[in-house]
Structures are given as structure tokens and as C-alpha cells.
Amino acid sequence: MNVLKIRSEMRNGKSIFDLPLRVTFYARVSTDKDEQLNSLENQVQYYTELIQSKPNWTYVKGYIDEGISGTSTKKRDSFNRMIADANAGRFDFIITKEISRFSRSTLDSIQYTQQLLEHDVGVLFQNDNINTLDSDSEFRLVVMAGVAQDEVRKLSERLKFGFRQAIKNGHVLGNDKLWGYDKKDCVLTINEEEARVVRRIFDLYANQQMGIRRISQTLYDEGFTSRKGNAFNVLTIRHILCNPKYKGWYCANKSQTVDYRSKRKVFLEESEWVMYPDPSIPAIVSEELWDRANALYKRRSEQMMSHQSAAEFHNRYPYSGKIICEEHGTSFHRQVLKSAKGEKEVWQCRVYRNRGRAACSAPQLRTTELDQIMAQIFDQLAQDKQAIVDAVVKVIQSVPDEHDYxxxxxxxxxDLSAIHAKKDRLLEMSMAEAITIEEFKRRNDSFNEQIKELEERLEFVKTEAQKSKRSIEQLEQIRTALEQELSFENGINSTLVTTILDHIVVKKSSTKEEVHLDIHLKFGDPCGVVFNRNDSSFCFSRLKNTTLQMPTRRI
Incomplete structure (x- = not known):
């Protein structure tokens, strides 16, 4: 039924109950406690009987959300389904208890009621006595929804005050399952069995200079496991190392809520944290040990961040992530061995690195050996050099597309469109005198600043997108350089070779004297390599039982 026609009928003396409408209801409780669920059942029964008792109304099954906050509509599945059904024209009228059942956000309430009216659907907020089919309903809705929103703000302030008072009274807030402690009635006591693990973690990290992954494996080997019986998660160890509670300090203000409505948080710089020794928190490690561990953690983190990205950090060596242990299915990690003769770069199975030779029999591989083997493979395959060049160019061309500008x-x-829409709604509220001129100016200026920032970012993204496009001339230069590199006239280029390499499998049959490898390229058939370290010779075979025409060679 058309909203204009309904309003005309109502001006002629008819009530909403006299009109032939398809009517549904929306019910919600904000917690899943028994008394709240009983309230929900009562709401459902009441609205079902009310709608079915009106002879001019057609009952449409209602929409129900259980245990969901009214602050935002993002996670309210039934509410969102109701809005979609309204847009599809499945009913004409919605009954709900009050504005706060719909939403405690003024903007959300106005937005959804306006959207519903655009699809000829009205809403009756029963306790507030607001029927959006009345011509003066929008002004009253703004006032009532504003009151509901202010209740959320007051609740947020009361919670913050409660937290401050609890801290002042020596009550420890936060995680109830903090490793190394038992917590009861907001009081922490040391759990000695778990505290042993915490002390061991700090000792391994700060005193023995172990990495976090190595610590996880060491703890597991020593019989220390998580509460579920697994090896300690890397993130768990990091959180333990960085938590000041373990040295008996209180730490707060790590984050702040930007908007009490959306509950969006931002994490603050460490300089803004509130930290001080707290007598109500028993220390598990000394301050000196904790400080030393965290100084080392920061130093290592800065070294990691000095690289442009995590991907670059892990792949800055040509064979990173490309050598696989057949026995364990794990990757080989780089290691630099130092001796009187100098440094030697080798690759070792991760299981071997963490647990020793008894855990993995795979031999370590030298980078120089891998370079020579790869050079010989490409020397033979370079008869079809053009195919190799084309394959590499294709890889290079794909790099800019990894980021979807x-x-x-x-x-x-x-985002720009959404902000402009908000500015339009703000203007409507100002014209309806729902907000003051000062409030309109403040919020409108804020929107203008957001628009300016987004427009600058848009210009930057478009510029970067243009930069990312390689010209035909650039690709031709790259192609020429590749052809020269593949001739190996200037020696081995590991980076180039491993660009074409997909992965290498170190076979179980490998020994320290004789290494068996399966080498998989990004094109063509894989090949097998047997490398004999006693006489520095190696031979090749295709894995499809076809022997390559390659003589035995010596390095």
C-alpha cells in the first residue's frame, strides 16, 4: 500500500488498524540470559496475537534477534533480513517495542525508517508512540532516537568509571586465563606449575638468545605443553614476553575506543601506555630479566621492520622457501657457518635445526652446490632460451597486478559517496532543527576534512596505478637483459635462476656423501639430480623415466 495513500486515509479519520496491511514485528533482547529470553518469548506471543486479532491485517511471520546489542545493526541477521524483505515488498508495516529495539544509533534509526518509507513500509514504535506513517513522526523520531543514543554514551562513561575504580581498589582486570596465574574475584595468585614455563621462556629468550619458534620446540621437547596438550603457539610466547604483569607491573591504556557506537578501537604508541609497579600483581620474573628480554625483542623487531615487507624478509635469499624435505614436508632454512676459512651459506631442514640430527637425516645443502647444479640444468635447457625468457617476462609482468589499484x-x-550522503542527512537534520547550528558546523567541517583526505588518497592511488604499468620499451630491455643472463657469460645469477625454479625436493634416500634431488621448474618436466660429494660429480634424469642427454659432470 502506498505511503501517500495511507496518510491520506489517516487524515480522513481512519486509524492504522482500519487499513488492509500486511503486518510483521521485530523483537530483540541484548543478552541471552534466561530472564531476557523469557521476555523475548513474551514479545513474540504478544505481537503475534495483536496482529492476528486485527481483521484488516494480514499476519507476516516476525523477525527475532537473540542476545545481540542494539548499538549497531552489523551483526543482527534477522534485522538485516527484515530490511531486505521490506525492500522486496513482502509486508507493509512493522511493529516493535521501542526505538532502542531498532537501534540506539540516531543515524541508524533515521536511515532505516527513511529507507523503509521509500519502499512504502511503516514502523510503529509502540512504547514511544511513534508511527512513521504519521507525517510528523520523523521529528519525534529524531528526538527519541537521540535520547536512546545518549543512554549508550552514558553507559560507556559508567563502564570507564567502573574500570578506574576497580583498578584504584587493587582489582586486576583483563584476561581471566593469564598463563602463570590463577584469578579469582579480580585477584591474581601465582600458579607455580605454569609459572615454571613462564620463567623458562624468559630464560631461553633473554639468557640463551633463542628465537621464539625454537623456544616453542624446546618447551615441547622438555614436556611443557599448552593447556590443550599442544606445543606453545608462537603468539602465546610473544604475549608472555611482552606482558608487564609478569614483572609485577600494571599496564593499561594500550588502546582507546574512538567511537562508542561502532566500538572501533585504535592501538596507542607505547609511550602513551599507563604502566607502573602494582603490589596487587605478584611478579613471576625479575624486572631486570623482563626488561632485558623486551629490549632484545624490540631490537629483533626493528631488524625485521627494516625490510620493506615480511615477504621481502623471507624471500631476500634466492632459495628461501623453495627447498623441501621429503621426509617431513618442511622447508629448509638458511644458515651461515663460520670457520677459519671464512663463512659458508648452507640450507638445513627446519626439523633438523630445531631438534638435531636424530630427528632428521636430510643432509645440509650448500648454496654454491645448488648454484652449480642449476647452472648446468639451464645450460642444457637453454636451447629453447626464448621459452625461458618468455616465462620470466610473464612472471615480471604479473608483479604489478598483485596489488589491485x-x-x-x-x-x-x-567512502566518498557515503560521506556525501551523510552530509545530506546532516543538512536535513539541521533544517528540521533537530541539531543546533554549532553542531551542524562542527560535524560538517569534520566531513569536509574526511572528503579532502580521501580525495588526496584517491589521487595518490591513481598515480601509483599509473607507475605500476610497465611500458613495452621497458619489457624489451628486460628481455634483452634476460637473454644475456641466461648465457651465464658473467657467472651464476642465483636470483635469476631461482626465479625460474619452482621448488627442490631433498629425497629421503639422500646421504651426506650422495644427495638426491628432484628439481621442479615453473615450466617443463621436473628432473632428478644425484650429486656425489666425494668426487664432486652429478648426473641428471627426467622424472618421467626419460634420461636427459647430459653427461656426468664435475663441479
Missing amino acids: GRDVLRIEE
């Missing part, structure tokens, strides 16, 4: 542009343009 088009998607970034679309997202920014959508």
Missing part, C-alpha cells in the same frame, strides 16, 4: 579506487570512491 582498481579495487582501492573503487573503495575510496564508495
Whole structure:
């Protein structure tokens, strides 16, 4: 039924109950406690009987959300389904208890009621006595929804005050399952069995200079496991190392809620944290040990961040992530061995590195050996050099596409559109005198700043997108350089060779004297390599039982 027609009928003396409408209801409780669920059952029964008792109304099954907050509509599945069904024209009228059942956000309430009216669907907020089919309903809705939103703000302030008072009274807030402690009635006591693990972690990290992954494996080998019986998660160890409670300090203000409505948080710089010794928190390790461990943690983190990205850090060596142990299915890690003759770069199975030779029999591989083997393979395959060049160029061309600048542009343009829509709604509220001129100016200026930032970011993204496109001339230069590199006239280029390499499998049959490898390229058939270290010779065979025409060679 058309909203204009309904309002005309109501001006002529008819009530909403006299009109032939398809009517549904929306019910919600904000917790899943028994008394709340009983309240929900009562709401459902009441609205079902009310709608079915009106002879002019057609009952449409209601929409129910259990145990969900009214602050935001993002996670309210039934509510969102109701809005979609309204847009599809499946009913004409919604009954709900009050505005706070719909949403405690003024903007959300107005937005959804306006959206529903655009699809000829009205809403009756029963306790607030607001029927959006009445012509003066929007002004009253703004006032009532504003009151509901202010209740959320007051609740947020009361919670913050409660937290501050609890801390002042020596009550420890936060994680109830903090490793090394038992917590009861907001009081921490040391769990000695778990505290042994915490002390061991700090000792291995700060005193023995172990990495976090190595610590996890060491703890597991020593019989220390998580509460579920597994090896300690790397993140768990990091959290233990960085938590000041373990030295008996209180730590707060790590994050702040930017918007009490969306509950969006931002994490603050460490300089803004609130930290001090707290007598109510029993220390498990000394301050000196904790400080030393965290100084080392920061130093290592800075070394990691000095590389442009995590991917670059892990792949800055040509064979990183490309050598696989057949026995364990794990990757080989780089190690630099120092001796009187100098440094030697080798690759070792991760299981061997963590648990020793008894755990993995795979031999370590030298980078120089791998370079020579790869050079010989490509020397033989270079008869079809053009195919190799084409394959490498294809890989290079794909790199710029890894970042979807088009998607970034679309997202920014959508954000701009959303802010312009908010400015329009703000203007409507100002014209309806729902907000003051000062409030309108403050919020409008904020929107303008956001628009300026988004427009600058949009320009930057478009510029970067243009830079990422390689010209035909550039690709031709790359192609020429590749042809020269593949001739190996200037020696081995490991980076180039491993660009074409997919992965290497170190076979179980390998020994220290004789290494068996399966080498898989990014094109063509894989090949097997047997390398004899006693006489520095190696031979090749295709894995499809076809012997390559390659003589035995010596390195």
C-alpha cells in the first residue's frame, strides 16, 4: 500500500488498524540470559496475537534477534533480513517495542525508517508512540532516537568509571586465563606449575638468545605443553614476553575506543601506555630479566621492520622457501657457518635445526652446490632460451597486478559517496532543527576534512596505478637483459635462476656423501639430480623415466 495513500486515509479519520496491511514485528533482547529470553518469548506471543486479532491485517511471520546489542545493526541477521524483505515488498508495516529495539544509533534509526518509507513500509514504535506513517513522526523520531543514543554514551562513561575504580581498589582486570596465574574475584595468585614455563621462556629468550619458534620446540621437547596438550603457539610466547604483569607491573591504556557506537578501537604508541609497579600483581620474573628480554625483542623487531615487507624478509635469499624435505614436508632454512676459512651459506631442514640430527637425516645443502647444479640444468635447457625468457617476462609482468589499484579506487570512491550522503542527512537534520547550528558546523567541517583526505588518497592511488604499468620499451630491455643472463657469460645469477625454479625436493634416500634431488621448474618436466660429494660429480634424469642427454659432470 502506498505511503501517500495511507496518510491520506489517516487524515480522513481512519486509524492504522482500519487499513488492509500486511503486518510483521521485530523483537530483540541484548543478552541471552534466561530472564531476557523469557521476555523475548513474551514479545513474540504478544505481537503475534495483536496482529492476528486485527481483521484488516494480514499476519507476516516476525523477525527475532537473540542476545545481540542494539548499538549497531552489523551483526543482527534477522534485522538485516527484515530490511531486505521490506525492500522486496513482502509486508507493509512493522511493529516493535521501542526505538532502542531498532537501534540506539540516531543515524541508524533515521536511515532505516527513511529507507523503509521509500519502499512504502511503516514502523510503529509502540512504547514511544511513534508511527512513521504519521507525517510528523520523523521529528519525534529524531528526538527519541537521540535520547536512546545518549543512554549508550552514558553507559560507556559508567563502564570507564567502573574500570578506574576497580583498578584504584587493587582489582586486576583483563584476561581471566593469564598463563602463570590463577584469578579469582579480580585477584591474581601465582600458579607455580605454569609459572615454571613462564620463567623458562624468559630464560631461553633473554639468557640463551633463542628465537621464539625454537623456544616453542624446546618447551615441547622438555614436556611443557599448552593447556590443550599442544606445543606453545608462537603468539602465546610473544604475549608472555611482552606482558608487564609478569614483572609485577600494571599496564593499561594500550588502546582507546574512538567511537562508542561502532566500538572501533585504535592501538596507542607505547609511550602513551599507563604502566607502573602494582603490589596487587605478584611478579613471576625479575624486572631486570623482563626488561632485558623486551629490549632484545624490540631490537629483533626493528631488524625485521627494516625490510620493506615480511615477504621481502623471507624471500631476500634466492632459495628461501623453495627447498623441501621429503621426509617431513618442511622447508629448509638458511644458515651461515663460520670457520677459519671464512663463512659458508648452507640450507638445513627446519626439523633438523630445531631438534638435531636424530630427528632428521636430510643432509645440509650448500648454496654454491645448488648454484652449480642449476647452472648446468639451464645450460642444457637453454636451447629453447626464448621459452625461458618468455616465462620470466610473464612472471615480471604479473608483479604489478598483485596489488589491485582498481579495487582501492573503487573503495575510496564508495567512502566518498557515503560521506556525501551523510552530509545530506546532516543538512536535513539541521533544517528540521533537530541539531543546533554549532553542531551542524562542527560535524560538517569534520566531513569536509574526511572528503579532502580521501580525495588526496584517491589521487595518490591513481598515480601509483599509473607507475605500476610497465611500458613495452621497458619489457624489451628486460628481455634483452634476460637473454644475456641466461648465457651465464658473467657467472651464476642465483636470483635469476631461482626465479625460474619452482621448488627442490631433498629425497629421503639422500646421504651426506650422495644427495638426491628432484628439481621442479615453473615450466617443463621436473628432473632428478644425484650429486656425489666425494668426487664432486652429478648426473641428471627426467622424472618421467626419460634420461636427459647430459653427461656426468664435475663441479
